[in-house]
Amino acid sequence: MESLKAMEEVDAENMCQLCNSIRSKYVCPRCNISYCSVSCYKSPNHSDCSEEFYKGNVQEWLAAEGTDPEAKNEMMEILKRINQQDDEFDDCVDESDGDSDEEESLSDRLAMVDLDNPDELWAKLLPEEKQEFLELIKSGDVAKLVPEWEPWWEDKHPMPKVRFADDNSEPEYKSKCPKIRTVPEFSHLTKTEPSPQVYFNLINVLASYSITARYMNGDFSELPREAATILINISKNLSSNAIFNDLESAVESVNQCIIDCPWITLEPDSKRVLQMTNDVTWILEGPNEEEPFFYAKAALSEAIEIMCAAKNFKETRRRGKFSSAFPEPTEASPLASKSTLNKCMKKLEYYLSWTDKHLSAYRIK
Known part of the structure; x- marks a missing residue:
């Protein structure tokens, strides 16, 4: 009993x-x-809670995607597919209705919409479209309708067996990677011999960079302050000068920071540590044996660029009737200050210079 x-x-x-x-x-x-x-x-x-949560996510997503040249076409496809998809919670969906008239009407309504303005787009949607779009954003299924970014560091480019003496052309893979920044020689930055832990601290930073890049789908241009804040907060080495003694703890630290951070919307994933470890390995292996450090330098260079862009970013996004009713995405967590960004830039420049001088002595262990 x-x-x-x-x-x-x-x-x-x-x-x-x-x-x-x-x-x-x-x-x-x-x-x-x-x-x-x-x-x-x-x-x-429950409507008050769901509306406020979803609308905040809609504004963040629209603002992030709105300036993409292909965003209007992608948005059209997303909204059209909304009307075709089964509701994952409902057993009965009427699939017999033709959608050609709906799609034509939707096209007409969005023909002159400025996708830079989430309020304008939101006003054009019908009530049922708004609700279904909100549910699509919440479920994360919207990401399936947008092309997934393919990290450049996953590509390997074997050295050509034959090379002409007068061939000075730049390898194609370099055009797909972030531009490598010029930094002072390591001996000009410090006279102190670096400790072995620098290598594992670098791994912590690279793991944080890789997850930030995937989280932002490879595009930092519209939200550099958010990207910089994420990168700093999930790297204990950048945020609090944590020191690491092995690869496993350096990567697991990033995973734990993601789990503990309430404003990073990543679902718990048992494979995330493996993915970050693979990302770091690919970055440190480089595109080929001739330039094994190129990817590491490219990753660090882009991390520096993110900090620089965040520091110089000026908000130009408009706040309309819909937008002003809900908090900005970043209000859940304070953005990194300029002093923090400057400090992290200096540390990243140190790692970039160190990579040129000392990375050849290390291998993934």
Whole structure:
């Protein structure tokens, strides 16, 4: 009897907190209330929370994607597919309705829309489109409709077996990588012999850079301050001068920072450490044996560029009626200060100079 009573108590704890009749399957990411289905999630008792959370995400996503030359076409495809996709929570979806008229109407409505302005786009959507678009943003499925960025460091470019003496052309892979910055010679930066831990500290920074690049889908140009803040916060070496003694702890530290950080919206992933380890390995191996440090220098150079862009960034985004009703994405966490950005730039320049002078003595262990 006691066992049965305990089971009943466990079941009661797992019931949907909105209808109190069905076992909960999901948890609201904003208020942590447990719910069983999209119907409960949309219920009046929960609408204030869901609207505020989703609209904030919509504004952030639209602002990040809006200036891409191909963004209008991508947005059109996303909105068209919204009307074609099954609702993951509902069993019944009427797929018999033709969508040609809907797509034509949608095209007409968005024909003159400025995708730089999330308020203007939002005003053009029908109520059901707004709701479904919000759900698509929340579920993360919107990323499936946008081409996934392919990291440049995954490409290997074997040295050609034959090379003409007068061939001074730059290898094609260099045009796909961040431009390498010029930094002072290492001997000009310090006369002190660097400790072996510098290598593992560098790994911590490179792992943080790789996850930031993937998180931003390879594009830092529109949100450099957010990118810099993420990069600094998930690298303990950059944020608090942590010292690492091996590859495993250097990479695991980044993973733990991601887990502990409430404003980095990455789902728990058991494969993330492996992915970061692979990323670091590929970066440190370089494109080929002739230039094994090129990718490491390119990654560090872009990290410096992110800090520089963040420091010099001037906000030009407009705040309309819809946008002003909700907080900016970065209000959840303070952006890195200029003094912090300057400090991190100096450290990254140190690592870039160190890479030229000392990286050849190390290998992934």
